[in-house]
Amino acid sequence: RIPAPTPTDEVYLKRTDLAPKQEKQPTQLTETEIPVKKVLLTALFTLAVIIVALLAIPGIIWQYYLLRFRMAHPATNKPYWAFRSATYYLHMCGIIRGSLTPLQYARDIVDREMGTDMTSFMNIYLKRKYAKQELTINEQQKASQFLAPFLGRVREKTPLLSRILGFIS
Numbered sequence: 001r002i003p004a005p006t007p008t009d010e011v012y013l014k015r016t017d018l019a020p021k022q023e024k025q026p027t028q029l030t031e032t033e034i035p036v037k038k039v040l041l042t043a044l045f046t047l048a049v050i051i052v053a054l055l056a057i058p059g060i061i062w063q064y065y066l067l068r069f070r071m072a073h074p075a076t077n078k079p080y081w082a083f084r085s086a087t088y089y090l091h092m093c094g095i096i097r098g099s100l101t102p103l104q105y106a107r108d109i110v111d112r113e114m115g116t117d118m119t120s121f122m123n124i125y126l127k128r129k130y131a132k133q134e135l136t137i138n139e140q141q142k143a144s145q146f147l148a149p150f151l152g153r154v155r156e157k158t159p160l161l162s163r164i165l166g167f168i169s
Contacts, residue, residue, distance in 0.1 A: 058092060058167045069147060074140040079125040082147045086118065089151060092166040093158045102126070114157045121146045 065088055069081035087097065090110060097105045103126065106118035124139045135143065155163070 055168050062088060062092070062167070074144050075135055076128075078140070079121075079128045079135070079143040082121070082143055083125045085147055086121075086150055089154065093154060093163050094166050095154075095158075114154050116150050116153050118150065121150075 062085075065081065065085040069078070069085050072078040072081045083102070087102075087105075091097070095109060095113065097109075100108065103119065103122050106122040110116060110118045121143065124135065124143050127133055127139075128135055
């Protein structure tokens with residue numbers, strides 16, 4: 001059973017903080033010296049971590065594209081992630097697309113310079129992307145098997161130094 005509330009007209013509060021205050025003794029602040037060597041080492045370590053993180057970003061993006069390519073379904077997203085991976089890698093190697101369409105880029109620049117067959121892959125990719133047509137089994141296999149030989153051929157034709165500089169700049 002809930003008790004009935006008591007009607008009240010006035011409420012009186014008693015102050016409890018009227019007791020005399022005891023003064024605290026002031027604490028003495030001691031000055032400690034911060035070693036300059038420790039500050040410099042911490043700053044250098046922090047700067048090194050930031051630089052390494054910034055240099056690792058392109059490689060992380062590249063690994064992300066490869067992972068998405070491996071995990072993609074051959075009938076739907078495999079051509080898209082193969083295209084993204086291939087064009088990202090070409091860009092990092094210094095083979096810039098500029099204002100060309102993807103098909104012109106594949107035909108006029110990549111296939112000529114690298115000796116690859118990116119144009120036939122681009123036809124599959126563009127069919128899937130713009131025509132929204134289902135890919136045949138042969139086209140799915142070609143899209144799935146395009147990236148590894150393509151990257152190998154680009155690695156052969158592109159000097160190691162330009163690839164490294166592309167990924168860290």
